[in-house]
Amino acid sequence: MSLDSAFAEILGQNVLAILAYAALGLVLFVIGFYVVDLATPGRLVSVIRHDRNPNATLLAGAGMVAVGVIVSASIFATDAVLLEGLLATAVYGVVGIVGQVVAMLVFDLIIGFKIKELCRETTLQPGTWLLAVTHVMIGLVTALAVI
Numbered sequence: 001m002s003l004d005s006a007f008a009e010i011l012g013q014n015v016l017a018i019l020a021y022a023a024l025g026l027v028l029f030v031i032g033f034y035v036v037d038l039a040t041p042g043r044l045v046s047v048i049r050h051d052r053n054p055n056a057t058l059l060a061g062a063g064m065v066a067v068g069v070i071v072s073a074s075i076f077a078t079d080a081v082l083l084e085g086l087l088a089t090a091v092y093g094v095v096g097i098v099g100q101v102v103a104m105l106v107f108d109l110i111i112g113f114k115i116k117e118l119c120r121e122t123t124l125q126p127g128t129w130l131l132a133v134t135h136v137m138i139g140l141v142t143a144l145a146v147i
Contacts, residue, residue, distance in 0.1 A: 017082050024086055025071045028093035032067040035097055036060050039104050040119040047119065055128040056119045062132035063100055066139025070096040073143030088146075096142040103134045 037044035040056050047056045074092045078085035107113040113127040121128075 036063045039115045054124040062135035066135045069139040069143045073146045099138040
């Protein structure tokens with residue numbers, strides 16, 4: 001039994017696309033993680049791993065979910081060739097991350113939730129839940145705008 005050469009070529013191209021989108025998604029996840037890191041006291045990895053802070057963990061997790069939703073919607077919406085699709089996904093991902101930064105600034109300035117203060121608390125705070133939901137909401141809105 002042999003594979004049709006056209007099928008093998010399409011399969012190879014699809015595997016390449018999967019790897020390229022996965023790598024781009026990872027880069028966007030890292031960027032999103034470090035954006036949340038800038039808003040929290042100390043190094044976020046240390047605050048999560050060593051301090052086991054539930055507030056920082058929830059905010060980081062919500063940010064990752066939001067970026068994942070944006071990347072997924074971007075991939076779904078892209079009918080373009082691979083390079084155009086990767087570029088569109090990168091732009092939409094960055095836009096979503098910027099939206100999360102704006103939400104953090106709004107919480108700090110207007111609503112009065114100080115993210116650094118929330119992340120110093122050792123017990124999970126209601127304001128952290130609200131900010132986490134805002135991260136996911138921004139991801140969903142961005143994703144739907146892409147589609």
